[in-house]
Amino acid sequence: MFAALGDETRLRLVGRLSTEGPLSIARLSEDAPVTRQAITKHLEALEGAGLVRGTKHGRERIWDLEPRRLMAARHALEQISHQWDAAIGRLRAFVETE
Amino acid sequence: MFAALGDETRLRLVGRLSTEGPLSIARLSEDAPVTRQAITKHLEALEGAGLVRGTKHGRERIWDLEPRRLMAARHALEQISHQWDAAIGRLRAFVETE
């Protein structure tokens, strides 16, 4: 999942989908600095990570976020946050003893 | 940051540092499937993302998590979670109307 979101183009795509809702490839490609094909590939990468889903609708393919996986991802992020909290606590204690 | 954590080796490194505390390159390389040099590169990549910091201590270089950035990262993750929450709400509503 981190790898999927690690590319700036892909992160932007997820961002747009989360704020603007379902969008077609053409729409998502419009103001992108890369080709439509590149966008398609990125969307498929995101789909591979389960973060996004595309459904054919007439002649266009509409992409949207995948709620289930997104929830799971959220959960994972929270877990990591907790793990980090512990580490941050340790670091703070360490700094104070210096 | 996502890119930094997007590599499995790097994610493992962060995981070890968060649970085992400060470690030298040699330690971190011991049970890794790759060379010490590869580990060094990954640590420097993580350092570039600000997630980790290495300080020389005698003949060895000890690496540890960077609390400030880690907090910032936590914050960013929470922001994204919130953004996703809104999207998930929208998606749920959409499903219900079908």
Next chain:
DNA sequence: GAGATATGCAACTTTTTGGTTGCGTGTTTG
């Protein structure tokens, strides 16, 4: 039905990335 749209498929090029190897240097330690 013809032209415009929206997309898919496939081959190919170019960067980037992850990884290695060889060697040199500063520190410990016996």
Next chain:
DNA sequence: CAAACACGCAACCAAAAAGTTGCATATCTC
């Protein structure tokens, strides 16, 4: 002091990733 240890630097390699181009196909729309 000599050997062992921990590491840095630099060149190099291979595979994966990002991106493009050209063309084909399915759908709309007038």
